[in-house]
Amino acid sequence: MSNARLAMRKPSLVAHVRKEWKLYSFLIIPIAYFVIFKYLPMLGNVIAFRKYRGGPNIFGTEWVGLRYFHMFLKDPTFWRAFNNTIFLSITYLVIRFPITLIFALLLNELRSMRVKKLVQTVSYLPHFISMVIVAGMIKEIVSLTGPINTLLGHLGIEKIQFISLPQWFPTIYITSGIWQGLGWGTILYLAAMTSINTELYEAASIDGASRFRKAWHVTIPGILPTIMTLLVLDIGGIMGSNFEKVLLLYNPLTYETADVISTYVYRMGIGGKEGVGGNFSFATAVGLFDGVIGLILVTLANFVSKKTTKTGLW
């Protein structure tokens, strides 16, 4: 269908496809994959508006309009999850973003290539560790017999049951996030830094600029497109949080600060440990709401970024 429309505008398109059909043939399987595994589930969101009863009716059995939206918008637990999601994401973003950038700049200043490689190797490692293990580690480290409480004990401070205290959850979430993502977060910055024209640094040196000035006036402007791209992506990700990590770390005692939209969707849709037969339509409605807000956010951020720095995702 799209071919036909485009063809009308550009009569040579058919000829173009005919000429390049071999290259286009590469696309058949991957694009089919995208249609089935990425776009069909988007259509599946229709069960947010239709009652899903299972069986062969995967698009639901009857229209119910906004029934499920009304239900979750009335539910204070949804709003708690909504607020927690935004709070965790923004706090994490505000803390992690500058730290990662500074770490990348510091790495770039290292003179010994061996040290630089070593630090990179070590700091990338946690990125490759399964969330199950990360969560397991966290639990061991903050447990009553773990090293943090042992240290507190030596300092004469009473032990803290970190994992069951809601006020500690954001700290655990953010610290472990930085632990896991600090090194990996620098990789795109470092890549961007290598492509900065060295003449700019030389010119700055001739002008007598210090290291700090060079970082400020050459490096940062040089990697600004990367910074903006990552920032836009992160803003788009505000409505998502690290679902697996929260799921593995939270418990009823910490729901108050830990329950996020994705875990709420999971509990309402599938049940989790409590296993109280989930409601697919309801969970889909919440997920769709979340996804649409995310899409709006990334579009807005991209728009602002393009206006101000002329870089954007598209």
Place this chain on the structure above:
Amino acid sequence: MKVSASYRTFQGFNALVMLFVVIFTLYPFVYLVAQSFSSEAAIYAGKVTLFPVDFTANTYKLLLQKPEFYKYYSNTILYAVLGTVISVSLTAILAYPLSKEKLRLNKFFIPFVLFTMYFGGGLIPNYVLVAQMMHMRDTIWAIVIPGAISAFNVILVKTFFAGLPNEVDEAARVDGLGTYGIFARMTLPLSKPILATMILFSMVAIWNDWFSASLYLQSKEHWPVALYLRQIIDSAIGTNEFSSSDAAATQIAATIKSTAMILTSLPIICIYPFVQKYFVQGMLIGSVKG
């Protein structure tokens, strides 16, 4: 080049920061290793912080004696290998035409792929699709197919392909290679860094995946080791599964989690440094837009 005092102070400070990062990153691993080799009494008394106390490797022995553990481990290896083959080939054959500027329909296909980075079907619709429409429930396909291509990876590979010199193409054509021949015999061999990067990403993603397994795989015999690990961490695997002797039971309870965590992540930790130079190179070229 003169080195100012303030610059030397800065380098010293910088070295300290790096040292801190290295310690901060490695300490949890060190602690896990120490705990896994320590006695239960020492762990509960909070004596273990850096080195094993009352060294014992008993839990390793017990876990390594369990046939299930090998079963789950080999499942994981199978999933990782098959999944990686599928994922990397699909990504490469999609990225290749997208990297060709002369293809006018790319103006449609590239946004089509990119859009999936920003919006998707959500947990339940994806489940319904994979489990019900595609009938992949409780099969290996549910693990290796749904996540096979990520738009982000496609962009990395596409950028890398686009950065390859054009002359290569022309020379190959003169040698009589067709479109498929150029792709297979010229482009792919020149793209080892980015392909290695993709292989690593895909392997790791599948190795670490427990959630889709818990969603799609009912039968325990199909479990990957990550899901088994999750059961151990949740203490859902009773210690009496490992030993009926009672004194051993409390020792196992204290060390089984760290032991299982180490044994499960070991392959990644061991292989990763060797692949690192490829993916740094791959990411470098793939992410920097020409």
Place this chain on the structure above:
Amino acid sequence: MNRFKKATGIMLAASMVFGLAACGSDNDKDTNGESSTTEKTSTETAGNTDATSNAEAVGYTFGEDTTFHSDEPVSYSMMFSDNEGYPYKADWRLWSAIKEKTNVSFDLTVTARTEYENQKTLLVNSGDAPFIIPKTYDESPFVAGGQIVPISDWVQYMPNYQKAVKDWGMEEDLKAKLKDDGKYYVLPGLWEVAGGGYSYIIRKDVFEKAGVDVKANEGNWTYEDFYDAMKKVKDYTGAKYVMSDRFKGESTLNIAAVEYGVTGGWGLSNGLVFDQDQKKFNFADTTEDFKNYVTYFNKLYSEGILDPESFTQEDDAALAKFYKGDTYVINGNYQNLADMVAKMQVPDADLYMIVQPGGPKGQLQIEASRLENGVMISQNALKKLGEEKFIQMLRFVDWLWYSDEGHTLSLWGVEGETYSKDADGNIKLNSDITFNGLNPTAEKKLNVDYGFGGGVFAYGGSAKLKLSKMSEGEKDYNDRILTLRQARKVAPPIMGSADDSEEMNLISKPLMDYVKTMTLKFITGQANIGTEWDSYVKQAEANGSTRYTDMANEIFEKTKSKLGY
């Protein structure tokens, strides 16, 4: 950007067309489904006479006191909850024994116990459930989806089930399972007599040394008295904590809730308690009763009687403390007790299971219901087998889960191989096999090595069968409960329509999550009962506690005549 928009626009338009077409065809299928249900009612009577008049013609034998046996080998798909205590083995004698007797084999979906509830939800909701879905504690959330057979329409084909219901007078008990259409959707496990259930396992030796005469007191002590006793133990032993609970406190909170007239722990449910005098539901978990309940546990907690880790630690950690003699009270059932005796690391420890203490609401029995978790049958069975074969399957289920022979097989195995019978017909487990505290030193385990006595099949049954697996201690415990504690009446079911039930489920889940969180916070002092109580009540209200209760009462008013109220 512009081009991109257009392109996605086209794409979406195309997919909408596709999507709607898919919806259309699905609707067709749905109507087909309905017409087959109407057929069903018309043939039901025919099937009935057919079965009673001539069993031979249907290709299998069945009936009261008749072993189910199919002429042709058949296989039924079934979910199986794999307990890590006795992991599934394909070569268990259990499977071959069932096959030998009935010519039936299972096509099992073996799922780990911990993933079982999730998988059940996913399989049933997506319409791909196996025919037989055992170990279902609450079938209500599945009813609205229409994937479960309203089994009460079919129980006339199940002679053993019918007999048990009639002989043991279960009709009243079954009313608790009715839904708004007047049907029920699960075949519950049926016990002739209610069980003793969970209680506190204590170190009687230590209690007595501390000056508590357990046996003289337990008959009429309340939770306050139990507190005094534990206080004495703490003073006497100087222990850091007297009780370190297992099951994350779920069982303790459950059994205490009954005596305080509230809900909690495993029995948290929807927070409603039925007032038998006023004939209406109240939301119990924001009442003064509930305040007293959390205040009590907060007292145990703050005075160092209850280990602070009770609500977060894993079972193993709690047990380790008890085995080592660091603590003296732990929750459990009698089977747990039998298991624990062997593992005590303290010489001469005397473990004793007390009857559950009473509370403000009296000295009540915990187990009010004689129903157990049960079996759901998926609509897929009816669809794929057709009616006749479906009835055949039901008769097999009837035999395995409800006949004496089936019960005995699931629980004790094969006569001559795993057990023998004495002259009076009493069952005696072979001396080289251990189970449930019987023959504690034997090498082989009935559940681990043979598959018998497992939770999926072996539950329910006559009083005699129940007694057969009890040690003297357990019999004594059961007798104590029956004589010292009063039975209580079961609450009526809330027979809401599908829409009502859906809405109520969606209110209830987050509401009860909140109640659960706050229960633990009040107990552990993270929330102050004195100052934060009112805001708790208000928040529960905002979460829909009153709306939920009102809906329940409205539904009850509409349906109470059907229930005999």
